[in-house]
Amino acid sequence: MAKLILRNKEFDVSAGMTLLAALKKANIIPESVIATRAGEMVLEDEILKDGDVIKLIAVISGG
Amino acid sequence: MRQHKLALCKEHYLEWIPEQTERFIKKYAMFTKAEKILVAVSGGKDSLALWDILTRLGYQADGMYIGLGIDGGIEYSDESKRLTEKFANEHNLKLHIVDVEKEYGQPIPVLAHVSHRGKGKPCAVCGLAKRHEMNRIARDLGYDVLATGHNLDDEAAVLFGNTLVWESEYLLRQGPVLPARDGLARKVKPLCRFYEREMAAYSIARGIEYIYEECPFAEGSQSIYYKELLNQMETARPGAKLTFYLRFLEARKNGNLFIEKNTAAAHLHPCPKCGQLTSTDDFCSFCRLIEKAAASTPTG
Numbered sequence: 044m045a046k047l048i049l050r051n052k053e054f055d056v057s058a059g060m061t062l063l064a065a066l067k068k069a070n071i072i073p074e075s076v077i078a079t080r081a082g083e084m085v086l087e088d089e090i091l092k093d094g095d096v097i098k099l100i101a102v103i104s105g106g
Numbered sequence: 107m108r109q110h111k112l113a114l115c116k117e118h119y120l121e122w123i124p125e126q127t128e129r130f131i132k133k134y135a136m137f138t139k140a141e142k143i144l145v146a147v148s149g150g151k152d153s154l155a156l157w158d159i160l161t162r163l164g165y166q167a168d169g170m171y172i173g174l175g176i177d178g179g180i181e182y183s184d185e186s187k188r189l190t191e192k193f194a195n196e197h198n199l200k201l202h203i204v205d206v207e208k209e210y211g212q213p214i215p216v217l218a219h220v221s222h223r224g225k226g227k228p229c230a231v232c233g234l235a236k237r238h239e240m241n242r243i244a245r246d247l248g249y250d251v252l253a254t255g256h257n258l259d260d261e262a263a264v265l266f267g268n269t270l271v272w273e274s275e276y277l278l279r280q281g282p283v284l285p286a287r288d289g290l291a292r293k294v295k296p297l298c299r300f301y302e303r304e305m306a307a308y309s310i311a312r313g314i315e316y317i318y319e320e321c322p323f324a325e326g327s328q329s330i331y332y333k334e335l336l337n338q339m340e341t342a343r344p345g346a347k348l349t350f351y352l353r354f355l356e357a358r359k360n361g362n363l364f365i366e367k368n369t370a371a372a373h374l375h376p377c378p379k380c381g382q383l384t385s386t387d388d389f390c391s392f393c394r395l396i397e398k399a400a401a402s403t404p405t406g
Contacts, residue, residue: 074341
């Protein structure tokens with residue numbers, strides 16, 4: 044399993060799928076976040092590995 | 107960047123963004139290296155990235171931070187001010203700080219409350235005050251240009267909202283450059299062709315420390331709702347947001363919109379109190395807001 048973290052929410056997703064597929068599975072709009080692992084950005088076509096912890100940074104701002 | 111069919115490594119990405127910014131500055135004739143630029147900086151990713159890019163490109167860019175007095179349990183204004191000052195100090199840049207409460211007696215949430223504007227949320231008053239103060243400082247300190255960090259998502263969301271209700275006068279004014287008029291500085295948006303996600307990526311890759319927290323009052327706002335809708339379209343059709351905005355600019359430039367090309371049709375005149383342009387017959391909205399707030403605030 045891999046884990047996506049967005050603000051205070053955590054989503055468990057299966058390893059072996061791309062980040063893009065994992066985001067869609069977790070109902071997160073890919074355009075609205077940037078994914079990082081250990082401080083480095085992760086691309087959407089990267090395949091998630093078992094134990095990956097992906098921190099998602101929300102990019103939408105405005106009021 | 108699926109909309110550009112382009113993949114870059116970190117090093118080249120950090121070169122590509124400033125190069126493209128320079129291209130947009132020239133394409134839309136925003137400003138030259140001889141002009142004095144005031145950058146409106148909020149402590150967020152876009153405005154700090156803009157300030158970073160302009161100084162790297164060799165422009166004379168000073169910053170201006172407006173203290174809004176928003177706490178929201180996360181000391182939002184204090185933290186955004188701290189990050190803005192940190193950036194300015196680390197890069198040895200000139201920063202002007204305006205505090206709304208010190209200047210007008212009340213912070214934004216109180217001004218909004220006492221003026222009964224904005225249906226319980228201070229966003230309308232906040233936007234009005236920011237526009238007013240940006241214009242005032244740029245004019246009073248003699249800047250040629252006022253630059254803001256609006257990105258393509260900001261512009262597309264505004265365009266989407268105005269199109270939904272066919273706000274022809276607003277559509278007439280929207281664009282990368284608002285020309286100088288009656289003593290007010292030219293307004294420019296050098297990041298208007300970059301996606302919000304691209305600017306966040308630039309700030310992170312560049313190591314710019316910006317405020318991740320959203321304004322506590324932004325939750326549930328109309329602009330965020332429009333951005334989410336546009337992002338759903340973008341996920342399904344990469345490039346949808348860019349096409350939406352660029353085709354609008356093209357149509358406006360070519361006179362292909364249903365609206366008249368003549369901007370003089372939008373009737374504006376100087377406010378008798380502050381001199382900024384207004385469409386009302388008397389004082390501008392901001393001056394009326396301050397008068398109302400002053401009248402309702404107990405003295406002594």
